[in-house]
Amino acid sequence: MNSHKNARLTSSRSPIASGSLGERNDVHCVSIEHKLGIKASPTAVLQYGDHGGAVGYLVGQENRGLEYMFIMMNSARYAVGMQGIAIAERAYQHAVAYAKERVQSRPVDGSLNASAPIIHHPDVKRMLMTMRAYTEGCRAMASVAAAAYDATHHHPDADTRKQNQAFYEYLVPLVKGYSTEMSLEVASLGVQVHGGMGFIEETGAAHLRDAKILTIYEGTTAIQANDLVGRKTARDGGQVAKGIAAQIEKTEAELAKRESAEAQAVAK
Numbered sequence: 001m002n003s004h005k006n007a008r009l010t011s012s013r014s015p016i017a018s019g020s021l022g023e024r025n026d027v028h029c030v031s032i033e034h035k036l037g038i039k040a041s042p043t044a045v046l047q048y049g050d051h052g053g054a055v056g057y058l059v060g061q062e063n064r065g066l067e068y069m070f071i072m073m074n075s076a077r078y079a080v081g082m083q084g085i086a087i088a089e090r091a092y093q094h095a096v097a098y099a100k101e102r103v104q105s106r107p108v109d110g111s112l113n114a115s116a117p118i119i120h121h122p123d124v125k126r127m128l129m130t131m132r133a134y135t136e137g138c139r140a141m142a143s144v145a146a147a148a149y150d151a152t153h154h155h156p157d158a159d160t161r162k163q164n165q166a167f168y169e170y171l172v173p174l175v176k177g178y179s180t181e182m183s184l185e186v187a188s189l190g191v192q193v194h195g196g197m198g199f200i201e202e203t204g205a206a207h208l209r210d211a212k213i214l215t216i217y218e219g220t221t222a223i224q225a226n227d228l229v230g231r232k233t234a235r236d237g238g239q240v241a242k243g244i245a246a247q248i249e250k251t252e253a254e255l256a257k258r259e260s261a262e263a264q265a266v267a268k
């Protein structure tokens with residue numbers, strides 16, 4: 001970084017201010033990356049400052065970079081979690097459709113006396129139900145996080161906005177970390193449901209390969225765990241975590257009451 005150049009370029013007569021083309025910055029593309037399964041990746045290796053020093057520009061105020069970065073990071077991590085849920089949902093839908101069509105032997109539980117679509121095999125049912133439960137559970141978690149995010153920005157009460165902000169930020173590493181690891185498991189089960197056909201590109205393998213990147217970019221799963229335990233839990237002495245645990249207990253109690261009311265109605 002060359003601070004002298006930086007000062008000159010950010011003055012009112014600078015190319016940035018006028019919108020005209022400035023001097024070439026010392027940033028060079030040294031290679032295009034070839035990534036696992038990504039055939040049209042536009043990502044590249046950029047080299048900064050090898051020919052005299054690249055110029056950096058301050059975005060926003062000094063010493064607030066980490067704070068700004070986390071606004072972007074929370075949003076990117078949430079979005080990657082959603083990618084995991086989307087891949088899992090697609091893998092599940094493909095697997096169900098295939099399991100209804102593929103006919104292979106009699107179910108081991110004796111429920112049918114002839115070769116049947118594989119969805120009738122208890123082990124295939126187990127796989128499909130696992131896929132669905134993981135996917136729906138993660139979608140529910142992501143929806144709760146999204147609702148908290150909306151409340152963070154639009155709730156009329158300032159304290160409620162603040163509480164929702166903390167709750168949303170707490171959920172982000174869970175949405176990112178758990179939903180992406182879950183998508184790998186679901187995509188793997190999807191390949192398994194397809195048997196040998198799962199290795200054919202159009203039917204299954206692509207979901208598994210596409211899901212792998214999600215546990216890596218925008219912070220690996222271990223980095224999400226560090227964020228959850230350190231920044232989101234230990235830093236405030238576990239206040240947000242305890243609040244969430246209390247909310248879960250309250251919901252449990254409400255559900256138990258509802259169940260007993262229904263049970264009483266049935267008993268009558």
Ligand SMILES: Cc1cc2nc3c(=O)[nH]c(=O)nc-3n(C[C@H](O)[C@H](O)[C@H](O)COP(=O)(O)OP(=O)(O)OC[C@H]3O[C@@H](n4cnc5c(N)ncnc54)[C@H](O)[C@@H]3O)c2cc1C
Nearest residue numbers: 035036038041043213215216217218219220221222223226
């Ligand atoms: C397809 C793809 C696209 C990408 N796109 C971009 C992009 O557009 N822009 C960009 O800037 N980057 C991009 N990346 C880079 C990506 O964000 C990083 O690769 C990712 O954040 C992991 O960082 P790293 O490679 O330095 O791994 P490392 O930090 O070296 O991690 C290696 C291993 O060590 C573990 N580890 C590291 N630190 C800790 C720790 N403190 N505690 C526990 N375990 C730890 C990790 O979990 C991992 O298992 C992309 C990567 C890929 C594969």
